[in-house]
Amino acid sequence: MRRTSFADMPCPIARSLDRVGEWWSILILRDAFAGMTRFEEFQESLGIAPNMLSRRLAALVEAGLLEKHPYSERPPRHEYRLTARGRDFRPVLLAMLAWGNRHFAPEGAAVQIVDARTGAPAEPVLMDRVTLRPIDGPDFTLAPGPAAGERTRRRFARPRQPAPEGKTP
Structure with a gap:
């Protein structure tokens, strides 16, 4: 196949x-x-x-x-x-690790992200590089970019249901 x-x-x-x-x-x-x-x-x-x-x-x-x-x-x-x-894929892996620990490790984390200096557990957060604000609430949304074609523009032009709990999709 x-x-x-x-x-x-x-x-x-x-x-x-x-x-x-x-x-x-x-x-x-x-x-x-x-x-x-x-x-x-x-x-x-x-x-x-x-x-x-x-x-x-x-x-x-x-x-x-x-x-x-x-x-x-x-x-x-x-x-x-x-x-x-x-x-550049490292943040994606770290986000997957944290997400997996949060949702699919009822026995607890087998691997975790820690501060290399202190050993304290760390929790990754996606941040806007310019404003340093977390990208996790209604202040951020998806929109067509400069290279978007007509199909993409139409998809984003539809009225959207708010994401659950105000989270960005």
Whole structure:
């Protein structure tokens, strides 16, 4: 079964999902942030089939999230390192971690975000870089951007129901 590509859709969420929307890809990125670089490390951590891991690593390299660097000529072996684009995915992973702890860890957090200096637990918040205000209430909403096509503009022109509890979708 062929998967549908979202790469050409005008939605930035769809385009992002096209690059990392497959669960193995996100877990590979998680492990890359933990310092893993070699095929064997990813395979041991994830328990993923070698052919699937090869495909996911190749897709992440093609998407510009990882770079492939040789570390052995005989036999040929490569390391996979995060690119600037890949490093920019870190806040997404941290938000997923916090969301997962909040909603799907009734036994408590197995992994948590902590302040590296104090060890105190930290809670990520999405902030507007200009105003430093949290983007979590009715003060912020989604709107068509400068490159929006007619379909996107129509979607946002419809009267909208307020998001539950005043949260931004």
